[in-house]
Amino acid sequence: MSLSSFGFLIEEASRNVRRNGLMSAASITTVAVAMAVLGSAVFLLHRVQQFMDAQPRQFEIAAFVTMETSRSKAAQLKAKVQRIPGVYRVSLVPREAALRQMMDEDHKAGTRITDALVGANPLPDRLDVQLSDPKATRRVAAILRDKDKFPAIEHVRDDRETLDKLLATTRLIRNVGMAVALLLFLATAFVIQNTIRLTIFARRREIRVMQLVGASSGFIRMPLVIEGVFCGLAGSIIACGLVLLVIRQVSQFAGRLQTPFAFTMPAAMSPSVIVGLLLAAGAAMGWVSSTLSIRRYLRRV
Amino acid sequence: MIDIQNLRVEYDSNRAAVADLSLQVQSGEFVFVIGPTGAGKSTLLKVLYRAEQVTSGSVKVDGVDVGAMDPRKVPELRRKMGVVFQDYELLPTRTVFENVAFALRVLGIGRREVRRRVPAVLEMVGMMRRCDAYPSQLSGGEQQRVAIARALVNDPPILLADEPTGNLDPDTSLVIAQILDAANKRGTTVMVATHDKLIVDELRRRVVEMAYGRKVRDEADGVYLPSGECAMAGVHEPL
Numbered sequence: 001m002s003l004s005s006f007g008f009l010i011e012e013a014s015r016n017v018r019r020n021g022l023m024s025a026a027s028i029t030t031v032a033v034a035m036a037v038l039g040s041a042v043f044l045l046h047r048v049q050q051f052m053d054a055q056p057r058q059f060e061i062a063a064f065v066t067m068e069t070s071r072s073k074a075a076q077l078k079a080k081v082q083r084i085p086g087v088y089r090v091s092l093v094p095r096e097a098a099l100r101q102m103m104d105e106d107h108k109a110g111t112r113i114t115d116a117l118v119g120a121n122p123l124p125d126r127l128d129v130q131l132s133d134p135k136a137t138r139r140v141a142a143i144l145r146d147k148d149k150f151p152a153i154e155h156v157r158d159d160r161e162t163l164d165k166l167l168a169t170t171r172l173i174r175n176v177g178m179a180v181a182l183l184l185f186l187a188t189a190f191v192i193q194n195t196i197r198l199t200i201f202a203r204r205r206e207i208r209v210m211q212l213v214g215a216s217s218g219f220i221r222m223p224l225v226i227e228g229v230f231c232g233l234a235g236s237i238i239a240c241g242l243v244l245l246v247i248r249q250v251s252q253f254a255g256r257l258q259t260p261f262a263f264t265m266p267a268a269m270s271p272s273v274i275v276g277l278l279l280a281a282g283a284a285m286g287w288v289s290s291t292l293s294i295r296r297y298l299r300r301v
Numbered sequence: 302m303i304d305i306q307n308l309r310v311e312y313d314s315n316r317a318a319v320a321d322l323s324l325q326v327q328s329g330e331f332v333f334v335i336g337p338t339g340a341g342k343s344t345l346l347k348v349l350y351r352a353e354q355v356t357s358g359s360v361k362v363d364g365v366d367v368g369a370m371d372p373r374k375v376p377e378l379r380r381k382m383g384v385v386f387q388d389y390e391l392l393p394t395r396t397v398f399e400n401v402a403f404a405l406r407v408l409g410i411g412r413r414e415v416r417r418r419v420p421a422v423l424e425m426v427g428m429m430r431r432c433d434a435y436p437s438q439l440s441g442g443e444q445q446r447v448a449i450a451r452a453l454v455n456d457p458p459i460l461l462a463d464e465p466t467g468n469l470d471p472d473t474s475l476v477i478a479q480i481l482d483a484a485n486k487r488g489t490t491v492m493v494a495t496h497d498k499l500i501v502d503e504l505r506r507r508v509v510e511m512a513y514g515r516k517v518r519d520e521a522d523g524v525y526l527p528s529g530e531c532a533m534a535g536v537h538e539p540l
Binding site for chain 1: 350373375376377378379380381383384390392393394403404406407408409411412451455
């Protein structure tokens with residue numbers, strides 16, 4: 001295709017957009033809203049998924065060693081626990097470190113509860129047991145609670161129940177989010193299709209003349225496809241702004257969030273990746289929708 | 302240039318719009334296809350530019366079988382012919398110049414070539430002085446001249462006109478007939494479907510008369526109705 005033809009096609013497409021200004025604006029806005037919700041949903045889903053993926057490493061069984069146990073005995077105990085099937089990693093948290101951690105959290109939260117200890121350390125040594133499979137929690141916890149096998153372990157805390165609830169909630173959020181995203185994706189595709197359909201109707205005279213004088217079908221379709229891609233891209237650009245705003249808000253919120261689990265959010269997708277994905281998705285959707293619409297509504301003379 | 306053998310076109314299975322029609326048109330000929338509304342004139346033209354499917358028989362344009370044509374080849378066929386309609390079919394949002402230029406631009410022809418060819422063809426139909434006007438600012442006859450310019454701008458070997466004077470007064474019809482005649486004299490094969498007695502009798506060219514989808518008369522230098530006899534006598538609606 002020559003440069004001049006390409007220029008002509010772009011010219012025709014922009015002529016369509018300008019002449020059907022209101023309709024184009026409507027479709028761009030709809031695409032923007034849908035893509036913004038879609039983009040935010042996908043981003044949040046991504047975060048939820050990341051959070052869920054991180055859980056087997058995050059949640060662990062805490063086994064508190066009796067006060068009488070010496071540090072070297074505790075180290076032997078650690079090696080023994082490590083051999084239990086389903087255990088990923090065991091780390092020994094000395095009581096001094098546990099106290100320091102507790103005081104840090106206390107001060108960070110702005111309270112002064114630990115000041116009341118005045119130098120005393122009521123905390124025992126602790127074994128943090130990470131599991132290779134979160135489903136093994138209950139079994140491993142039961143073994144650790146067995147006084148015959150582990151007489152030196154006084155108390156075992158597992159976060160199974162809390163973890164179960166948390167995972168169920170995130171799973172629900174993920175599933176609902178995916179359903180909503182899918183619906184929005186379909187709605188967006190439909191809106192673009194409808195816009196192209198209206199354009200075909202508005203341009204039926206031009207299209208008929210093109211067909212009669214023997215314009216190639218590519219030439220007839222190209223301005224319509226360009227228009228579809230334009231609508232998809234323009235909507236996505238607006239959506240990008242909205243999504244980046246949402247991401248900033250969510251990140252700030254997550255930063256302020258105090259949770260009972262000392263988990264750290266894994267690094268999020270970089271904004272440029274999100275922008276790239278949204279633009280690509282918008283363009284692809286515009287292209288596919290307009291192609292479908294052309295196939296359905298473009299009549300041959 | 303055009304070779305039609307035993308053409309049959311059906312819109313539904315028991316009613317043929319064109320039946321058992323054979324017709325040869327030589328390159329450079331001027332043919333009027335006449336007959337009352339519903340005789341199959343428009344259908345015949347539509348078959349030639351592949352807007353209508355052939356039910357049976359063969360239709361060849363410039364040696365190419367139109368009936369068996371791959372749909373992807375249709376644009377190629379249509380570049381060989383200009384088509385003119387009763388209602389002009391100009392683009393209302395474009396000027397006279399742009400309307401004619403559009404037909405070239407959609408074929409991928411560049412601006413420079415467009416600027417060279419459009420004024421020449423508009424000059425030929427006498428519309429260059431109105432090149433910046435919009436179709437709504439033109440009379441019917443002027444619009445039809447622009448439509449003819451558009452049909453001829455790509456220099457097609459064949460010009461098809463379907464009732465080109467159907468909406469025009471007698472004087473204007475004659476102007477249009479003369480423009481078609483002039484195009485023919487420069488070598489274009491012209492086929493005009495019409496029931497306009499005036500232009501047929503004025504130009505005195507080959508006349509193919511149709512009735513109920515069949516050819517009932519084919520006469521060189523013909524007139525609209527042969528004196529004293531009815532060409533339709535003895536023809537019955539074919540089923």
